[in-house]
Amino acid sequence: MNTQRKALCLILCLPLLSVLLSGCWDDRELNELGVTSGSAYDWENDQWKATYQVINPSSGASGMGGSGGGSTSSPPFVTFTVKGRTIMEAIERTNLTSTREMFFSHSRITVIGESLAKHGINQLIDMFLRKQDARETVYVFISKGEAGDILDQLMQLTKNQGAGIQLMIEQESRLLSYYPGTRLFELAMSLASESGSAVLPEILLTGPDIMDETSETGRTDLPSRLALGRLGVIKGEKFVGWLSQKQAFGLSFMTDHIETATIAFASQPRKSDKLDASFILQNSTTAVHPVWAKDHFIMDIDIKGSGVLTELGSVMDLNDRNAISQMEESLEQQVVDLVNNSWMEVKKLGADVTGFAVRVHRSDRKRWKQIEKEKSWDSVFKEIEIRPRVSFQIERTGLSNKSFKSVQQE
Amino acid sequence: MPQNQQKGRKTAKDPVETSVPAPLPLNPSLEVNLQEIGKRIGSSSDIVIRNFTNESLSSLSLTFIYIDGLVNADAVNQTVLQPLMESVTLKGDTITAEAAFSMIKDQMLPVGGVKEGKTLEVLLAMLFEGYTLILFEGLQVALAADTSGWEKRSINEPTSQGVIRGPKEGFTESLRTGTSMLRRRLKTTDLRIEEYKIGQRTQTGIAIIYLKGIASEQVLTEIRRRLDAINTDAILESNYIEEFIQDGGLTPFPTIQNTERPDAVAGGILEGQIGIIIDGTPFALLAPSTFFNFFQSSEDYYQRYDISSFLRLIRYGAFFVSMLLPALYIAVTTFHQEMLPTTLLISLAAQREGVPLPALAEALLMELTFDVLREAGVRMPRTIGPAISIVGALVLGQAAVQAGLVSAAMVIVVSFTAISNFVIPSLAIANSIRLIRFVMMFIASTLGLFGIMSFMMVLLIHMAGLRSFGVPYLSPVAPMIPRYLKDIFIRVPLWSMSMRPKTDLGKETRRQGPNQKPQPVEGANQGSPEQPKPQGEDPE
DSSP: OOHHHHHHHHHHHHHHHHHHHTTGGGOOOGGGEEEEEEEEEEEETTEEEEEEEEEOGGGTTTOOTTTSOTTOSSOSEEEEEEEESSHHHHHHHHHHHOSSEEEOTTOOEEEEEHHHHHHOOHHHHHHHHHSSSOOTTOEEEEESSOHHHHHHSOOSSOSOHHHHHHHHHHHHHHHTOSSOOOBHHHHHHHHHSSSOEEEEEEEEESSSSOOOOGGGGGSSSOSSOEEEEEEEEEETTEEEEEEOHHHHHHHHHHTTOOSSEEEEEOSOTTTOOOOOEEEEEEEEEEEEEEEEETTEEEEEEEEEEEEEEEEEOSOOBTTOHHHHHHHHHHHHHHHHHHHHHHHHHHHHHTOOTTOHHHHHHHHOHHHHHHHHHHTOHHHHHHHOEEEEEEEEEEEEOOSOSBOHHHHHHO | OHHHHHHHHHHHHSOOSOSOOOOOBOOSOHHHHHHHHHHHHTTOTTEEEEEEEOSSOTTOEEEEEEETTTBOHHHIIIIIIHHHHHOHHHHSSSOOHHHHHHHIIIIIOOOSOEEEEOBHHHHHHHHHTTEEEEEETTOSOEEEEEOBOOOOOOOOOOSSSOOSSSOOOOOOSOHHHHHHHHHHHOOSTTEEEEEEEEOTTTOEEEEEEEETTTSOHHHHHHHHHHHHHOOOSOOOSHHHHHHHHSOOSOOSSOSSEEESOHHHHHHHHHTTOEEEEETTOSOEEEESOOGGGGGOOGGGGTSOHHHHHHHHHHHHHHHHHHHHHHHHHHHHHHTOGGGSOHHHHHHHHHHHTTOOSOHHHHHHHHHHHHHHHHHHHHHSOGGGHHHHHHIIIIIIIIIHHHTTSSOHHHHHHHHHHHHHHHHSSOHHHHHHHHHHHHHHHHHHHHHHHHHHHHHHHHHHHHHHHOEETTEETTTTTTTTOGGGGGGTTSOOOGGGOOBOSOTTTOSOOBOSOSOOSOOOOTTOOSSOSSOOOOGGGOOO
């Protein structure tokens, strides 16, 4: 090989060498990481108060052979509470107390305290969207009182609490559909949309005390558990009020967030109002059409669905088509009531968590432009009427055509 | 490298520095010849010199020379010594040396190979091949009778490339046995065997074996040229030849296959490759070879195609595992922790608690340990085998984890990598992967997945540029020839492989008739295909 070619090769290799120099700076060993599984933010004395739940790997998070043991004294996670004028300042301060670098990529949940929700959450969302290792897919919750306390509570059946709460909300929205789990990017999207409002499920402790000692997880029934409660409504960036579970359920129907849901209803509405039957709604779609009626919008809400009858407490003959229709009617009425009830509350709060603004924008551009110009959506929203129309079908009634009660009576 | 080849050819003319002198013609005097021979080969104890003198007339005097151990003693006794010594004619008093020479040559040696030699060099060369030399007083020509027959290993099962189904015979160290094994498999007039003697001191016999018309003439010429250009003093094993004739350039990848199996060589020859058998080693070479040849095992063709295809895909998988797994582990655990599922991350982190070494050092430690164990396993005496396994498994595996030197996950990674390495049928490529793995680990520890990707690209570019005797190393994938992909990633049924996979090599591309797929005869009665025709149809 002649020297000229050699020299050329060498010159070409030099930039390649610089590539090698770039790598090592951000390598981290696993045992230098403080893997956070959840974070909680509060607002206290004009300062951010952040709580981080850091997984303690050596507590045998995965049942490591003989070396962990289930009931050792070390808890599955530890929490740090830090304060700072900005969130990042608070995060950096964890390094004053922690032996490990915070690592947020595996974070599953974020809890926003009521105090912070009242102060405003824009900065928090901004931080999540901006920070490299923060994930926008974390589920966001709101808590009445101190958010940090939520992260102290130990859960049963799971050692990774953040993941546990995530499972809880995912299962809830799949099986119950009372409220949809809100991920951070969804929160940001709805706050940035025309509606400017969003809902966050509440997470709460069912008991007065925090169960934060590992010895207590040995009990079969904890006096205090984590649970999903109401639905917090955020407007703009601030908390404006709560929707009860029932109202949240109605909202799910309005916003087409129903996956499967169980509805209790009166099987013979003409005879009694007793809720004596249940129905699993397996498919449901909601279509919303805004109609301009002279001076206000009327929302046509068409809810269609089908499902299975799973429980029947009254004497009925299911071979009779009329009986089925009767039940369907009763069901539909049940949902209409839910929706109406929910709408009343939403209207009272004045926060467009139903996403009606988006509907209006899409179907009636001109008028929306007008509204946008006048910034009058809030007042327009308060004038909105809804016309919920529900049509449900009971597709199957199970193996028996009669309720067991009627079998017994024969 | 055209320059290097030129250099090689130039040096071929001036021999390497050895003590081989210029050819010396025989002297009429037997005494002088014997002295000269003695000077050349010394007075080694294995050289047998027998004199035969006519008692009545001193004009006829013969000397037998052979090397004990290289000759078949029975053959020497029965075919050379006995007929000559018992011959009445030779004992008669009128016989001259010339007459005796032609008589012995034509009538008295019941041996297949009888040759004449006029120079000392030719005769000595034959002596070393097990011939018995017969030197005559007063003649400048001598006879050599082929009495060669040395101890040979019998044909055994191949030790390094065993199969479950398929022939269990492997090459032995003998060149002639090797060629005979191939002859027995390829009973065609097209089979050609060309022999070379390479190595100034070892004079090792090398045979190139190919099928005329199927092997590429270009490749043949190139192989002959490269073999001719070898000018070294010793060839002891096939790797000597491999290194001398393989395409130059720095590459970790082998471009010539080696195999212990005659059926593999026969298979290669039938696909247009050229087999090279080297005397003294049971490993034959096959060239040209592409990357994918190293993933084909001869057993692939001895079992059902679906199973073979599955196994072959596993091999490719194992190739990647063996090359990448430790590197991926390092990259993911030090750079891309977010890629791991949380539970796995926590479990890995828990295992790494208290491990003092960074992931790279941990991986290197275990990988090197394994290589040491492996090397020890090859070298150690058989009887110590269990000891090594116990040390390897218990002391290094179990205890190292318990002592907190390495994490349990790393032991899993290393052992799985090691086992994957053994899945690859060719030891040659398995070893090069072992080497690449270390480079990969270093790169992964500095650049993460990005580095792994870049290095894979570099490797791919390198492989795409490699040639084995003019055949692109990655063919038929790059350059892509879809027609020849039938035997690359999966093995299609034999009946659909009607063309030879590498038609760019030779001229005869078709190896079997078309439409070989078995099909039931239309309208045939099930059970008895040959039913007697009804009598009525017969016009008679």
